[in-house]
Amino acid sequence: MAEFTYQPSLHVPFRDVEVLDRVRKIKREDICTHPNPDYKITVMKGSEVWFMFLMDMFYRIKKASDEGERLVMLLPQPIQEYAQLAYLINKFEVDCRNLYTFNLDEYADENGNIAPESWPYGFTHCLKKQFFSKIDQKLRPPESQMIGLTNENINDYGSMMADMGGADIAYTGPGWTGHLAFIEPDAPEFDFPLEQWRTLGPRIVTLSPFTLAQNSLHGSFGMSGDLARVPPKAATIGPAQVIGSKFRIQIHCLTIHGTETTWQRLITRLVLHGPVTPRVPESLHQELRTDAWVSESIAQDIVTDWDKGY
Numbered sequence: 308m309a310e311f312t313y314q315p316s317l318h319v320p321f322r323d324v325e326v327l328d329r330v331r332k333i334k335r336e337d338i339c340t341h342p343n344p345d346y347k348i349t350v351m352k353g354s355e356v357w358f359m360f361l362m363d364m365f366y367r368i369k370k371a372s373d374e375g376e377r378l379v380m381l382l383p384q385p386i387q388e389y390a391q392l393a394y395l396i397n398k399f400e401v402d403c404r405n406l407y408t409f410n411l412d413e414y415a416d417e418n419g420n421i422a423p424e425s426w427p428y429g430f431t432h433c434l435k436k437q438f439f440s441k442i443d444q445k446l447r448p449p450e451s452q453m454i455g456l457t458n459e460n461i462n463d464y465g466s467m468m469a470d471m472g473g474a475d476i477a478y479t480g481p482g483w484t485g486h487l488a489f490i491e492p493d494a495p496e497f498d499f500p501l502e503q504w505r506t507l508g509p510r511i512v513t514l515s516p517f518t519l520a521q522n523s524l525h526g527s528f529g530m531s532g533d534l535a536r537v538p539p540k541a542a543t544i545g546p547a548q549v550i551g552s553k554f555r556i557q558i559h560c561l562t563i564h565g566t567e568t569t570w571q572r573l574i575t576r577l578v579l580h581g582p583v584t585p586r587v588p589e590s591l592h593q594e595l596r597t598d599a600w601v602s603e604s605i606a607q608d609i610v611t612d613w614d615k616g617y
Contacts, residue, residue: 315327318516318517320484320485320491320492320493320515320517320586320587321485321492321577321581321584321586321587323582326577326581326582327573327577329580330573330576330577330580330581331573331576331609332609333576333580334608335350335603335606335607335608338350338576338579338580338601338606339601341579341580341593343593343594345595345596345597346592346593346594346595346596346597346599347597347598347599348579348599348601349598349599349600349601350601350602350603350606351600351601351602351603352602352603353560353562353602353603353604355602356558356559356560356600356601356602357388357560359600360386360388360478360556360558360600361388361391361392361395363476363556364380364388364392364478365392365395365396365401367380367475367476368380368392368396368401368403368406369399369401371405371406372401372402372403372405372406375405376405377405377407377471378405378406378407378475378476379407379408379409379468379471379472379473379474379475379476380406380407380408380409380474380475380476380477380478381408381409381411381468381474381476381477381478381544381548381549381552382408382409382410382411382434382478383411383478383479383480383488384410384411384430384431384433384434384437385430385433385434385437385527386437387437389434389437389438389441390437390438390441392438393437393438393439393441393442394441396442396443396446397441397442397443397446400443400446401446402446403442403446403447403448404448404449405448406448406452407448407452407454407471408434408448408452408453408454409454409455409464409467409468409474409544410430410431410434410454410455410456411430411479411488411489411543411544412430412456412488412489412541412542412543412544413429413430413431413455413456413457413541413542413543414426414428414429414430414537414538414540414541414542415511415538415540415541415542416538416539416540417539417540419511419540420458421456421457421458421461421511421542422538423457424455424457428527428528428536430455431455431456433527434453434455435453439453454467456509456542456543461509461510461511461542462509464508464509464544465508465509465544465545465547465548468548468551469551472553473548473551473552473553474548474551474552474553475552475553475554476552476553476554476555476556477548477549477552477554477555477556478555478556478557478558479549479555479556479557479558479589479592480557480558480559480560480561480589481557481559481571481574481575481578481589482517482518482521482574483515483517483518483520483521483570483571483574484515484517484518484574485574485577485578485586485587485588485589485590486515486518486588486589487546487549487588487589487591488543488544489512489514489518489541489542489543490512490543490544490545490546490588491512491513491514491515491518491588492515492585492586492587492588493515494512494513494514494515495513496510496511496512496513497510497512497545497585497588498585499585500585501583501584501585504546504585505546505547505550505591506546506547507545507546507547508544508545508547508548509542509543509544509545509548510542510543510545511540511541511542512540512541512542512543513539513540514537514538514539514540514541516534518537519534519537519539520532520534521570522537523536523537524563530564546588546591549591549592549595550591550595554596554597555592555595555596555597555598556597556598556599556600557578557589557592557597557598557599557600558600559571559575559578559579559599559600559601559602559605560600560601560602560604560605561605562602562604562605567604567607568615568617569604569605571605572604572605572607572609573609574587574589575601575605575606576609577590578590578592578593579593579599579601
C-alpha cells in the first residue's frame with residue numbers, strides 16, 4: 308500500500324507532526340501521568356466534572372464568607388451551573404459581600420470596541436443574568452465587585468487583579484485552538500516568544516477562525532454554525548493573570564450537545580502532554596499548580612470509527 312504523508316494546513320496553529328502523532332496515541336489509562344506533581348490530572352464522568360466545578364465554587368465562596376475573608380475569582384462564562392450556584396448561596400444564606408469576580412474575556416467588534424453589558428450575547432451580560440441576578444439581594448455582592456472587561460478598564464484590568472493580590476482561583480479550559488480565555492495561539496496580538504508571552508496582560512485580540520466555528524455551535528448563537536454571528540475580536544486576560552492566580556482549575560469536558568463528538572479530545576492531549584508553548588496557550592498550566600479535570604469522553608482513546616459521520 309502506498310504511503311500518503313502530508314503537513315498540517317498552514318491554518319492549524321500547532322503543526323509539529325511528531326508531537327501530534329505522539330499525543331494522538333495517548334491512551335485513556337496513561338492520560339493522568341505527568342512529570343509535574345503539582346499538575347494533577349483526574350479523569351471522571353462529564354457530569355462529575357460539572358458537579359465538582361459547582362461544588363468547588365460554592366466551597367470557596369462559603370469558606371471565605373464564614374471566615375470573613377475576601378475572595379477573588381477569575382471566572383469563565385457562559386456556564387449553566389451558575390444558576391445552581393446561586394441557588395446554593397441562597398439556600399445556605401451565604402453572605403457574598405466579600406466576593407469579587409473578574410471575567411476571563413468578552414467579545415469585541417472589528418474595531419476593538421468591547422461589547423457592552425447590555426448586549427444579550429455577551430459574557431458579562433450572561434454572568435450577571437445567570438448568576439448574580441439570581442442571588443438574593445441581601446446576599447449579593449455590590450455591583451462594583453462584579454467586574455467584566457470594558458473599553459474603560461481594559462488597560463487597568465491586570466493591575467486591578469494584581470492590586471488585590473491576584474485571583475485566589477482561576478477556572479479555565481481549552482478551546483479548539485488550545486486557547487486560554489481568548490488568548491489565541493495564532494493572534495498577532497500574542498505573537499511573542501515564550502518568556503515574554505508569559506508576562507503579557509489583557510488586550511484586544513483577533514479571534515481564530517477555529518474559535519468562530521467553535522462558538523457558532525453554542526446555543527447563544529443558535530447552534531447553527533453561523534460564523535457571521537460570532538464577533539471577530541475579543542478582550543481577554545493575558546497569561547500573566549493566570550500565572551498570578553494563587554490556584555487554578557482546568558476543565559476538559561466539552562462535547563457537542565451531549566454526544567461523544569468533541570473537538571477537545573486531541574487538543575486536551577496536546578494541552579496536557581505537549582510542549583509548553585504560546586502555540587497551545589492552555590499548555591501553560593503544565594508549569595503551574597493546577598488541577599486538570601478531564602471527562603471520560605475526552606479521555607477516551609482516539610480511534611477511527613467509519614460507522615459515524617458528523
